[in-house]
Amino acid sequence: MQLADIAKVVRSKNAGPRTLTFDLIFENAEDFERVRSSAQKLHSEIARRYGRSENEITVIAYPPANAIKVSMRRTVMAGDPGDRDVYGAQQHAQLLDIEL
Template identity: 40%
Template sequence: MARLRDLAKLIRTKNAGPFLLTLDIMFPDRRTYDRVVASGVIKKESMARFFSVDESKVRLFNYEPANAIKVTVPRLVTSGDPADTDLFGGQQFGPLVNVEVPDLPAA
């Protein structure tokens, strides 16, 4: 079993406007991308739990041509609000790097 940080070439979060946060996970090749998608570790339900939002508010896109997964969720606090601890949304991905991804079954 590998961690997401070992498989992805990029994991980042950033603002998608003042009310939304976007997560990008990009993989070096199709095999790795397929492995993560097939594992189901990145899905609406798990992202809703991770970001503490309602699952119906999670938008998830698996984009095969770029070997990438994109997730958009509402920010819990509007960017720039006095209670906001991450103005640009760039630090929200941190704990995701340790998500464990199971190995693919042998062919």
């Protein structure tokens, strides 16, 4: 099953001008726990897809909201020359087909 099949929301956005964050929100605790139990695989796969080392990626599970937050530093500060997505809102697509 792919992340897009199990997550209710997969989105990206800036968390300040230097940090990109992804929100993974699940319909229920069962779906959340299914992904949470694969946290190491998720962490590794995100690092690989974004060309980062695992220690550059932070993954935080938040059970009360059935959500997982993933954060990493942006390669270019928001709004600087070379920034292709000033809001960070189009960066989540690489996550959608992660197999869980």
